[in-house]
Amino acid sequence: MTTKPSIPKGTRDFSPLEMAKRNYIFDTIREVYHLYGFQQIETPALETLATLMGKYGEEGDKLLFKILNSGDCMSGISDEELLSRNSAKLAGKFCEKGLRYDLTVPFARYVVMHREELVFPFKRYQIQPVWRADRPQKGRYREFYQCDADVVGSDSLLNEVELMQIVDTVFSRFGIRVCIKINNRKILTGIAELIGEAEKIVDITVAIDKLDKIGLDNVNAELREKGISEEAISKLQPVILLEGDNGEKLEKLRQLLASSATGLKGVEETAFILSTLDGLGLKNQVELDLTLARGLNYYTGAIFEVKALDVQMGSITGGGRYDNLTGVFGLAGVSGVGISFGADRIFDVLNQLDLYPKEASCGTRLLFANFGEREAAYSMQVLAQVRKAGIRAEIYPDCCKMKKQMGYANAKGIPYVALAGENEMAEGKVTLKDMVTGGQSLLTPEELIAIVGNCR
């Protein structure tokens, strides 16, 4: 039987070069997370549907990949139920498990299950794939990695400050110039109170979130559609379009929100974060942006988002504070704040700006050509010494035409080829060919090692 192979839509294979670049991204983020005292955990790809369902809204429930129960998946289902053909309902009977949809809900589940063994504040990071049955499109995949860091069990705003430092450090290391946008859910709540539409805060933030995409008129139209009064909408305008530097914006907000205790708290939190960051001298700019809402209902304090300055691309990192991460799993009072780097978009930005360092694709340094059994046996001895020195090296396994062997070295980007025939064997040496210059020299193994060196 022959199957013409393919992979499911929205999924990807990663080639060696892509993997080298992706590892460069993950390693950079990981290293900075470590520098800030975050510790790695991993959770299973499979979670019970009880853990996943109802956490991402109705739409999210539909986008969960569900795993068919193994064995008899039809047991306990009546004929009537089957013939009802209610896919959504039957899915709950056919399936008990689903694939992780994000890293936040599994993390909340982890914190609750392991709370006795954890030390709080718990600073964890997690770099793992997630799966969503979304319609695949350019830049949107059904399987993709998230790189999250969260601190739970601490209300201190120093956590927010450190997360911004992490963002600044990571993008500085990548060489990507970014603007870090910051907002605060409490400011948004204050604004909703101010205009007398406190219960419509969700509609308002979702609409404001679209300002960049659809423009002010359409945002206002959407607000109208959601039943927000003309008076409220008109009160909202100066707030949405607030201008000036961070200090000016904060000062104006202090006046506008004077009557809202929550709103003022949001202003003070933001002022603290921004002034502390000022004192620490970040490389990238941080900008208070009231249109930032991220459409996510669970943020309760600071909200962040990062945009690259030199390419057209959506948000490449985001996050914020949520005050009741674990409540849904029965553990109240655990506050948290976190960020998530968008690895796929960062991959694209680095490609577009051609910012990958050479080391990110560093593979084999040296290839031993194969001239036959005796020569290969000799080469294997030298090869063992070379590897012992930590140099990535190979021998071409088959004795075939030199052209093919050299083609292999070129295709793999191997910079040096070692040749060992009768003469070299007699002298206990090898001829080293530099694939870039074409130059050749006869060397002892020790000399060879010194020249080929290692890029790591």
Added chain:
Amino acid sequence: MTTKPSIPKGTRDFSPLEMAKRNYIFDTIREVYHLYGFQQIETPALETLATLMGKYGEEGDKLLFKILNSGDCMSGISDEELLSRNSAKLAGKFCEKGLRYDLTVPFARYVVMHREELVFPFKRYQIQPVWRADRPQKGRYREFYQCDADVVGSDSLLNEVELMQIVDTVFSRFGIRVCIKINNRKILTGIAELIGEAEKIVDITVAIDKLDKIGLDNVNAELREKGISEEAISKLQPVILLEGDNGEKLEKLRQLLASSATGLKGVEETAFILSTLDGLGLKNQVELDLTLARGLNYYTGAIFEVKALDVQMGSITGGGRYDNLTGVFGLAGVSGVGISFGADRIFDVLNQLDLYPKEASCGTRLLFANFGEREAAYSMQVLAQVRKAGIRAEIYPDCCKMKKQMGYANAKGIPYVALAGENEMAEGKVTLKDMVTGGQSLLTPEELIAIVGNCR
């Protein structure tokens, strides 16, 4: 709604300490793979069922985790089919995708799909989780990692030799003493021919594979049960129980298999691999073991298996040569040879023998205590310098009782705590407390950095 959270049976959460140990294992294997010129790829967790089904035998098909089609999973299924309640058949209608069951079949699929862009021989490694709906038991999980390396597109036995060198290097780095067992499918075929039961080779190898577990009598009983004649069984005895060192065994096999061209080829391949390895001076012993068959039908040449010498544990690494990896996907003539490290078992062996190096759990080196807003702001400045020097460091985010902050440092195993109050701030210094000795000293940031150093 409160859900008491749990995870699916057979899956695991990994704590920061477990992750540090697992990363040590993966990083060690990865580093050695790189040293030998292997390049990493990744394939999606989701594969089409067309790719997966029929590749692991009937039992394997049942152990595949299948993903319910999103949207209307019932479409195109008649009422009769539904009411037939044939789970296995309906699963094929409800589901088009499944979770990766191993790394070999996705690799074969990868090679066929990307053959135009690959350079052969293609040396790839892959470290990713796989999923099996097996009954979970001690040491057997439904989600676990595999760490595979394969060379495809080369028949040279130097590949086998290098894979054995990799095994030897990896376990030397771990400090685990092992016995590397080697056999050859062609020798087993020769033996089957010799006793006139060529078509029963599968039954014979499966039975021989159980020798360690059930003993010779039961193996013979099983052979009898499979319809192998008494004459054949009696001819088989000296072969199964062959003794002596590798050279003696090979010499005896040369005589016993004189009439079988295939058998002799297997003997010569094994002799070449063993003698080449001899010349390279491995640290661990390599032993020809004719009872080694690994129950896998797709091996066509060398077969390997690794056992730890100092603990009771099954095989911790295995592999072999297969001559038609990609045939099932329509690409004939691609031979390959590979190994797979069993990360979970290696994790257990390292734990049992207490072989993890200290660096494997190296986390934060320095914690800044938090005495209040002004002191914290000062500490954040010093902290930024410390991190700039590459030292993993934190500040306790909340200003709370010293006992709690010190408890945090102890629980996380942080060796140094920095204290900065009025006096320190006035002098531009910090007090460094060594958490092991309890000693304290007043230092400049530069002195602090020099002392705390870094374990990486």
